[in-house]
Amino acid sequence: MSAAAQTAADPGPDNAPVIEVRGLVTHYGPRKILDGIDLEVQPGEILVIMGGSGSGKSTLLNHLLGLLVPTSGAIRVLGEDLNAIDGVARTLLRQRLGVAFQGGALFSSLSVLENIMLPLIEHTRLDRKTMEIMARLKLEVVNLAGFEHLMPAELSGGMIKRAALARAIVMDPRILFCDEPSAGLDPVVATAIDQLILDLRAAMGMSVVVVTHELESAFKIADRICVLDRGKVLAVDTVAAIRASDHPRIRNLLNRQGEDPDLDVDAYLERLTGIDL
Amino acid sequence: MSALPARASAFLDRLGRATLGAVSEIGFAAVLLAESLMWAVVGRRRRQPVRLGLIFAEAMEVGVKAVPIVTIMALTIGLMLAIQSIYALKTFGAESRVVFGVALSVVREFAPLITGILVAGRSGSAFAARLGTMRINQEIDALTVMGINPVRFLVAPALFGTLLMVPALTVWADLVALFGAGLYITLELGMDMAAYADQVIEVLAVNDIAHGLGKSALFAVLIALIGVVNGALVSGGAEGVGRMTTRSVVHAITAIVITDMVFAFVLTR
Numbered sequence: 001m002s003a004a005a006q007t008a009a010d011p012g013p014d015n016a017p018v019i020e021v022r023g024l025v026t027h028y029g030p031r032k033i034l035d036g037i038d039l040e041v042q043p044g045e046i047l048v049i050m051g052g053s054g055s056g057k058s059t060l061l062n063h064l065l066g067l068l069v070p071t072s073g074a075i076r077v078l079g080e081d082l083n084a085i086d087g088v089a090r091t092l093l094r095q096r097l098g099v100a101f102q103g104g105a106l107f108s109s110l111s112v113l114e115n116i117m118l119p120l121i122e123h124t125r126l127d128r129k130t131m132e133i134m135a136r137l138k139l140e141v142v143n144l145a146g147f148e149h150l151m152p153a154e155l156s157g158g159m160i161k162r163a164a165l166a167r168a169i170v171m172d173p174r175i176l177f178c179d180e181p182s183a184g185l186d187p188v189v190a191t192a193i194d195q196l197i198l199d200l201r202a203a204m205g206m207s208v209v210v211v212t213h214e215l216e217s218a219f220k221i222a223d224r225i226c227v228l229d230r231g232k233v234l235a236v237d238t239v240a241a242i243r244a245s246d247h248p249r250i251r252n253l254l255n256r257q258g259e260d261p262d263l264d265v266d267a268y269l270e271r272l273t274g275i276d277l
Numbered sequence: 278m279s280a281l282p283a284r285a286s287a288f289l290d291r292l293g294r295a296t297l298g299a300v301s302e303i304g305f306a307a308v309l310l311a312e313s314l315m316w317a318v319v320g321r322r323r324r325q326p327v328r329l330g331l332i333f334a335e336a337m338e339v340g341v342k343a344v345p346i347v348t349i350m351a352l353t354i355g356l357m358l359a360i361q362s363i364y365a366l367k368t369f370g371a372e373s374r375v376v377f378g379v380a381l382s383v384v385r386e387f388a389p390l391i392t393g394i395l396v397a398g399r400s401g402s403a404f405a406a407r408l409g410t411m412r413i414n415q416e417i418d419a420l421t422v423m424g425i426n427p428v429r430f431l432v433a434p435a436l437f438g439t440l441l442m443v444p445a446l447t448v449w450a451d452l453v454a455l456f457g458a459g460l461y462i463t464l465e466l467g468m469d470m471a472a473y474a475d476q477v478i479e480v481l482a483v484n485d486i487a488h489g490l491g492k493s494a495l496f497a498v499l500i501a502l503i504g505v506v507n508g509a510l511v512s513g514g515a516e517g518v519g520r521m522t523t524r525s526v527v528h529a530i531t532a533i534v535i536t537d538m539v540f541a542f543v544l545t546r
Contacts, residue, residue: 065422091324094424105419108410119423122430123324177422 024073035231046208051228098168102180104160106152113148138166158189306502316429335438351450355457388450393496397529401504405525408508409518443497
C-alpha cells in the first residue's frame with residue numbers, strides 16, 4: 001500500500017504517458033486474442049497487468065515490446081509509434097527499455113557478468129573495465145554480488161530472476177518490463193523479488209510494467225492494476241479500487257474461483273457435432 | 278472438392294501443406310542469407326555491426342575443432358580410393374594410371390563431399406540445437422528487445438564462419454587424402470613419394486581445385502542456412518529441439534549430395 005501512496009504524486013516535468021495503447025486488436029490465425037485494448041502507463045508508476053491463463057496478458061506484453069505486430073490499433077512507447085518506427089530509431093528506443101523475461105532468458109553460453117555486460121558491449125563504446133564495473137554495480141543492486149562468474153545453468157530460480165533484472169536495468173531504462181517476476185518461486189524468494197522491483201523503482205524512478213497472475217504479488221507492488229480477461233480490459237484502477245470492485249469476473253479472479261461457462265446451446269451443439277448450425 | 282473421395286482430398290490437402298511449408302522454409306533461408314549479407318555491408322552504419330570476433334569464434338568451432346576428424350576421414354578415404362582404384366585398374370593392367378583417377382576424384386568429389394558431410398553433422402546440428410534452445414528459452418526475444426538484431430548477432434557470424442572454414446577444411450582434406458592415397462600407391466607400385474607428388478601436380482589443373490572449392494563454399498552456405506532455419510522453427514520444447522536437430526542434419530546432407538550432383542553436371546557440360 002505504501003507504494004501506491006508514494007507514487008500518486010510524481011509531478012515530473014514531462015507528464016505524458018510513457019506507453020499509450022489505443023484500440024489494440026490481434027489475432028492468432030482466426031482466433032481473436034486481444035480485442036480493443038486501451039491502456040496508458042504513466043511516468044514512474046508500476047502498472048501490473050493481471051489476468052488468468054489465456055487472458056492475453058503475455059500477448060499484450062509482446063506487443064508492448066514490439067515483438068508482435070497487431071492486426072489493428074496503435075501503440076506508442078516513449079512517444080514513438082511502434083507501427084512506424086524502424087531501423088536505427090527502433091534500436092535506440094530499445095536501448096531505453098529493459099525486459100526481464102519469465103525464465104530469465106539469460107544467454108547460456110555467457111557468464112552472469114557477460115550477460116549483464118552484453119547490452120553495454122553492443123550499444124556503448126565504453127572500455128571493458130568500465131563496463132565490468134557498471135555490470136558489477138547492477139549485480140550489487142540485485143544482491144548477486146560475488147556470483148558474476150557463474151554460468152546461468154548454475155543459478156537457482158531466484159538468482160536467475162535477479163540476474164535477469166540486473167541485465168534489464170544495466171542501460172538505465174525509462175521503462176522496465178517484468179514477465180511473471182515471482183512465478184515459480186517459493187513465497188519467501190517471490191516476496192524478495194517483489195521488494196526488489198519496488199526498490200529499483202524507488203532508486204531509478206523508471207516506469208515498471210509487470211505481467212503476472214499472482215494476486216499477492218500484484219497487490220504488493222502495483223500502483224495501478226489492469227485486469228485482463230479474454231482479451232479485454234475489465235478495469236484499470238488502483239489496488240484499493242480493484243479489491244473493492246463488484247465486477248463479477250474480477251470477483252471470480254480475486255476469489256480464485258473458476259468462471260461459470262457461458263451456456264450457449266447452439267455453440268455447445270456445434271462443438272459436439274462439428275456441424276455449422 | 279465433392280467429386281473427390283474424402284481420403285484423396287485429405288491426401289491432396291496434406292501434400293499441398295507440405296509443399297507450402299517447404300517453399301516457405303526455402304524463402305525463409307533466402308531472407309536470412311540476404312539479411313546476413315545486408316548486415317555485413319550496412320551493419321556498422323545501422324548500429325548493428327557483424328562482429329569479426331564472433332565470426333572467428335564460429336570459425337574456430339566449425340573449422341579448427343573439426344581438423345582432427347576431417348584428417349582421419351580424409352586419410353581413410355584416400356587409402357580406400359587407392360585400394361579400390363588399383364584393384365579395378367589391375368583388370369586392365371593399367372595400375373600405372375591410378376594417380377589420374379585418384380587425384381581427380383579426391384579434389385573434385387571426395388574431399389569437398391566428405392568435409393561437407395562432416396561439418397553438417399558437427400556444426401549444422403549445433404546451429405540448429407543452439408538456435409532452437411535459445412528460441413524456447415526466449416533468448417532470441419531477449420536479444421531483439423535489447424536492440425540486438427538476432428540475424429546479425431547469431432546468423433551472420435555462423436554463416437560467414439562456416440563459409441570461411443568449409444573451403445579451408447576442403448583444402449586440408451585434399452592434401453591429406455592425396456597423401457593417404459600416396460601411401461598405398463607408392464607402396465603398391467614401388468614409386469617414391471616425390472614421383473607420386475609430381476604426377477599428382479601434373480594431373481591436377483587449377484580448374485579441378487576450383488571446382489572442389491566452389492562446391493565446398495556452396496555446401497557451407499547450405500549447412501549454415503539449413504541449421505539456422507531448423508533451429509529457428511523449433512517448437513514444442515526440448516523434444517522439438519531434438520527433432521529439428523536431426524532434421525537439420527538429414528536435410529543438410531541431402532542438400533549437399535544433390536547440389537554436388539547438379540554442380541558436377543552443369544560444370545562438366
